[in-house]
Amino acid sequence: MPLSNKYFKKLRQKFAKELALHQKYDSWDRVIDHCLAVAARVDALSRLLNIPPKLRTQIVSAALVHDFYKRKQIELITQNGLPGYSQSISQSSQHLLEAGFDSTIAQLASSSEISNHPLLTTYATLGEISLDQLAMLIVAYCDFVTTEADWAIPSTVKENDIDRRAVLLSRKKVYQILDSSAFTSMCRVGHLIEKKFASLLNIPYLNLPEVIDSYIKSELLDF
Ligand SMILES: [Fe+2]
Numbered sequence: 001m002p003l004s005n006k007y008f009k010k011l012r013q014k015f016a017k018e019l020a021l022h023q024k025y026d027s028w029d030r031v032i033d034h035c036l037a038v039a040a041r042v043d044a045l046s047r048l049l050n051i052p053p054k055l056r057t058q059i060v061s062a063a064l065v066h067d068f069y070k071r072k073q074i075e076l077i078t079q080n081g082l083p084g085y086s087q088s089i090s091q092s093s094q095h096l097l098e099a100g101f102d103s104t105i106a107q108l109a110s111s112s113e114i115s116n117h118p119l120l121t122t123y124a125t126l127g128e129i130s131l132d133q134l135a136m137l138i139v140a141y142c143d144f145v146t147t148e149a150d151w152a153i154p155s156t157v158k159e160n161d162i163d164r165r166a167v168l169l170s171r172k173k174v175y176q177i178l179d180s181s182a183f184t185s186m187c188r189v190g191h192l193i194e195k196k197f198a199s200l201l202n203i204p205y206l207n208l209p210e211v212i213d214s215y216i217k218s219e220l221l222d223f
Pocket of ligand 1: 034066
């Protein structure tokens with residue numbers, strides 16, 4: 001994605017507090033770029049789904065901070081395995097609250113974590129869900145499909161960027177310490193969420209990443 005575009009410049013200005021948190025915790029540049037790409041996608045998907053502006057701002061804020069603790073998380077997983085992973089999630093939520101982010105943003109920021117997969121499955125399969133539940137699905141889904149800050153690769157008849165990202169993540173040494181079923185779960189939950197959104201938008205489900213990116217290209221980058 002063209003992260004130097006004026007849309008991303010405005011995003012960085014409006015959400016300076018979120019980016020300051022990345023600086024404080026010494027985030028890698030590629031993690032910041034990934035968070036900016038997830039933020040653009042949640043912004044686009046929220047607009048496509050008519051999420052009210054106040055909640056949309058919280059969703060974008062959560063997307064921007066969702067990986068601010070990544071460096072420390074990897075350290076904790078390397079040291080303590082699965083318990084280290086759980087520690088990293090509670091610590092990052094605590095740091096978000098201490099930094100003045102509200103509880104909605106702190107909760108949304110951890111939407112895509114493995115521990116939330118059962119909840120995401122429930123929300124994705126319920127007929128009627130609340131706006132807050134929808135917000136959680138939006139943040140998790142956009143993280144699932146976003147590899148660094150790349151545009152969506154066109155889907156095939158069988159797979160899209162969720163499946164491709166799961167393969168990439170499962171090859172990373174640090175994640176091999178975690179439960180290997182996490183990536184199968186990510187694909188299953190990701191496609192369930194995708195089917196829900198695709199039915200709301202009336203599109204083939206595997207095309208959702210491309211639909212989101214088309215919206216970013218045609219609507220947001222000209223903002
Ligand atoms: Fe992420």
